[in-house]
Every structure is written in C-alpha cells, then in structure tokens.
Amino acid sequence: MTDQTTQQSSQITVLLVQTQGDGALSGTFTFRSPNQANYPLNGTVDLQGNFSFMVQQSNGQLPLYFHGQVQQSGQDVFLHGGYCKSSTNSCSPDNGYFTVGPKF
Numbered sequence: 001m002t003d004q005t006t007q008q009s010s011q012i013t014v015l016l017v018q019t020q021g022d023g024a025l026s027g028t029f030t031f032r033s034p035n036q037a038n039y040p041l042n043g044t045v046d047l048q049g050n051f052s053f054m055v056q057q058s059n060g061q062l063p064l065y066f067h068g069q070v071q072q073s074g075q076d077v078f079l080h081g082g083y084c085k086s087s088t089n090s091c092s093p094d095n096g097y098f099t100v101g102p103k104f
Helices: none
Strands: 011-017 023-031 036-047 050-055 064-073 075-087 096-100
Touching: 011 096, 023 050, 036 064
Parallel strands: none
Antiparallel strands: 011 023, 023 036, 036 050, 050 064, 064 075, 075 096
C-alpha cells in the first residue's frame, strides 16, 4: 500500500470472508509495517468484481475506505485499487493505491 501524499509504503495483509451467494465482505486488515496493527473491515463486492470496504481505525482516526477491482493473473487472484481516509464511503481524490494478493 502506498500513500501518495506522504510517499510512505506499508506492508498489509487482508483477510476477507464472504458467504457464497452474498456480496457482503467482512474480515481483518493488518498493517505489517511500519507498525503492526489489526483492524476489522466490512464491505461489499458485486458480480463484476468491483469491491469496497471500510477499515475502522482506533484513536478517533477517520476510517480507511478501500475500493477497486478483483483481478486475475493466471491462477492468482488479487485486489487492486485506491484508498483514502473517509467516513462517507467515497474518495475524492484517492490518497494512495494498494495491491493485495498471494505474491504481493
């Protein structure tokens, strides 16, 4: 994950849980570096692979809103998109971008 406003990169892990036939997502978002921290996430994915989820942070910080597209490269499936700090489920503009997958 790269914050384009500060030029800082962070290593993240995203665990998504989805019930078959349901577009709701839940799970855990983990900052692996520079500091380790775990936060719950909730969101949705549609039939075209567009997803969004919110990560509730602690200490009164605005939630992180992630959005993008599920993509496939060979057998690997990954998430790619933008993010921002937002309580409105939208970004204008994105603060940065991220990619999450088995080889990232």
